[in-house]
Amino acid sequence: MVKTLRVPEATVTRLSIYSRYLERLDRNGVTSVSSGEIADGVGVSPAQVRKDLAYFGEFGTRGVGYNVKDLMRYTLKILGLDRHWNLVMVGAGNLGYALCTYKGFNMRGFSIVGVFDNDLTKIGKRINDLEVLPMESMPDIIKDHNVRIGIIATPTRAAQEVADYMIKCGMQAILNFAPLPLTLPDYIEVRNVDLSVKLEILTFNLGFKSAQNV
Amino acid sequence: MVKTLRVPEATVTRLSIYSRYLERLDRNGVTSVSSGEIADGVGVSPAQVRKDLAYFGEFGTRGVGYNVKDLMRYTLKILGLDRHWNLVMVGAGNLGYALCTYKGFNMRGFSIVGVFDNDLTKIGKRINDLEVLPMESMPDIIKDHNVRIGIIATPTRAAQEVADYMIKCGMQAILNFAPLPLTLPDYIEVRNVDLSVKLEILTFNLGFKSAQNV
DNA sequence: TATATCATGTGAAGTAAATAACATTAACTG
DNA sequence: CAGTTAATGTTATTTACTTCACATGATATA
Missing domain, CATH: 1.10.10.10 (Winged helix-like DNA-binding domain superfamily/Winged helix DNA-binding domain)
Known part of the structure; x- marks a missing residue:
């Protein structure tokens, strides 16, 4: 039932x-x-x-x-993890690199099948067995690999534009690592991973404890 | 009031x-x-x-x-951000590297002042202007820079041991990126950043939507 | 200076989530 | 095979959080 x-x-x-x-x-x-x-x-x-x-x-x-x-x-x-999920990612900086090589994703059935950037110095570089591609290649990769989820690992200023493009390419869900609330249609699933929010919860809580500081 | x-x-x-x-x-x-x-x-x-x-x-x-x-x-x-916070980090892999170079921390008044690893091939390497140090150097760095918060960016298997060591070194709060619930004394503030949990919320939610998949 | 408008701050109402409590069912013991 | 222990599933209770609604105080206008 x-x-x-x-x-x-x-x-x-x-x-x-x-x-x-x-x-x-x-x-x-x-x-x-x-x-x-x-x-x-x-x-x-x-x-x-x-x-x-x-x-x-x-x-x-x-x-x-x-x-x-x-x-x-x-x-x-x-959780929907009785199957394999292919992902695309935009942003081939240090964070993008770390996420691409993160074992935790593979262990749960996730594979990043495309990494994109608009920075010409990054396009063509290799991360594991993936080549960093220009943004225009995204639609093909998405179609070929049946991708429904995109990861944003770009600088903050690019995040909204990238999200819009992902949706145009047919993405249904976005995992956003940029510390910026995205404005997107309701039918898109979005979750933000904000790397410093949890850190700030720690400093908030430490604020009530003995300072003993400089 | x-x-x-x-x-x-x-x-x-x-x-x-x-x-x-x-x-x-x-x-x-x-x-x-x-x-x-x-x-x-x-x-x-x-x-x-x-x-x-x-x-x-x-x-x-x-x-x-x-x-x-x-x-x-x-x-x-x-939030306690009207001051500067020095941090130490353990784990100089790809994630550690990304966190060290993450602009979002600096913008909020955080500085990573020590990066540690027990991997001899990583010790001595440079990340920005920091040299990766052996674990034994942690107490000195913590004392010199008045550090109260530690970041764990190690493989899962090392996380608990690293956390215990951090506490022995006097850390009061821990930001843990390893996908493992840490067992620590109550007086320690801990928050976990689990990179794949949010991704799994997305797959959970997509599970209720049209599959259209392979 | 009276009047209309605006947006905060807050107590009350409503909703949601976590905890507690317990009835139910399974295994073990002598 | 009765009695005891154990641990689930679920209802009831409590706690926590969010939304609502409006009184309050500030500004602008004529």
Whole structure:
């Protein structure tokens, strides 16, 4: 039976964390796990774990717990990770380079199949087995590799224009690393990864603690 | 009057966004702004903007709005960004390199003053004007530069050990880029930046839309 | 100086999320 | 095979967050 309740984004976020934790348990040969153990492992409450899973069905056995491999597969499937996802990226600077070589994406079934830049000094360079291409090549790559998600790793000033172009090329979702809120049509899925926001939460919190500083 | 109410983390996150938006307005020569304009600029509701600010005081003028430069300074001060913050980082791989050269940190008053690695092939290399140092050098750098915050940009398997070492060296807060929940004492402030979680929120959401795929 | 307009600040109302509590079912024990 | 323990799934409760609505104070206008 499919639950049609709206799922909180926080739940999806935690699901991603759970599934990675389950992969680790599985690699370590653990076959069974309880909501309490998952909770301890990722730093939430056991009730939260069960509640999150309850949005999608019943995956455990009362009195026993969860089968690690099964729950891992279920969570991956829920997240849409039971398949392979091809991505394109714009921005071949240091951040773009780091993201292209980031193992964490591959481990979750993501492949960056095209890297684009408008900087002539960057076009033609190689990142792993990819050549940095001019922006005009994007439509072909997208078509050839069935790409639906684009990553923006450009300087802030270019981000909006790049996003607009991506949408023109048919992208349905954008992961934006530029610290700028993008203005896009509602039907486009966008999430921002702002590298310094979390840092500023830390400085905010440290502000209430003993300064002991210069 | 100081409000002692607990401030939601979501509010702090938005404050960080507001303050960057205000900096942009200020650079563009805008001197006055309303909660509605801020709201439109960053994609939240006007009431939300006012509520967020209300946790910290009254910064506007009724009937008029906010002075851009003043509000910018207030928000920066609230976030603890009215001062300079020195950081250390462990992990001189591609991600570490990208973070070291990331302009967004400098623009907000952050400086990475030490980069460490235990990989002998990386130690001695230069990133900008910094030399990659062995882990043993961390305590001296921290003391010399009054560092309170550490960044972890290592492979997942090293992250916990690095975090423990940072705390031994006196760090009070950690920004962790490794996709692994760290187990640390309560008095340490930790935030994780997981590069693929947001990507998986996108795939989750795309899962409910027309597949049109292979 | 009265009047109209504007936009903040805030208490109240509404919504959403997290936690607690417990009934249910499975496994183990003697 | 009854009794005990364990851990899920789910309802109820509490807490937290957001939105609404409006009184308040400021500016502009005639």
